[in-house]
Amino acid sequence: MSVQERKERERAARERLIVATARELAEQQGWDAVTTRRLAERIEYSQPVLYSHFRGKREIIGAVALQGATEMAAALRTATAAAPGPRTKVTALARGYLDFAERNPAVYDAMFQLDGGLAFAAEDTPEPLKDAFAALLETLTDVAGDNTHPGLFTEVFWAALHGIATLTRAGRLPPAEAERRVELLVDRLPLI
Known part of the structure; x- marks a missing residue:
């Protein structure tokens, strides 16, 4: 292995360490606690x-x-891989999304609440963001309906999930009704 390859590997490891440490600190104490000095x-x-x-x-x-x-x-x-039909796939998608948001609050904030300098819905949107949207779109395309653009339908469904996740976390929605919210949302879809 060349010296250059070793330096690149060490640099990549340091970068992963910085990101993992920032994430850990944010999950423990919130993003306000993440400063370059502390990191x-x-x-x-x-x-x-x-x-x-x-x-x-x-x-x-x-x-x-x-x-x-x-x-x-x-x-x-x-979450959706083993679901047998459209209704169970969409329900699994909704639960998977809400579970991810609940288990990873600081990461979820970094993705959707804080300014990370990332472009959404643009030509220069980074691939991981496009892929996360594609993971929603893959399941929702089949239930969007004939007269609805699947991407637009996915945006609206995603917005509903984001609202549920954000309002629940903020204590604005009672957590005891979480499952019923998913059922209500899925029940309103036209083709399920």
């Missing part, structure tokens, strides 16, 4: 080393968001 202390590198990977907290949030999008896409595909 540098926790990973035992200087702030200039941290800045050689990321220009600041915004880019770190973006990296966490991209990692989260990859994980969300996988979770949604796993």
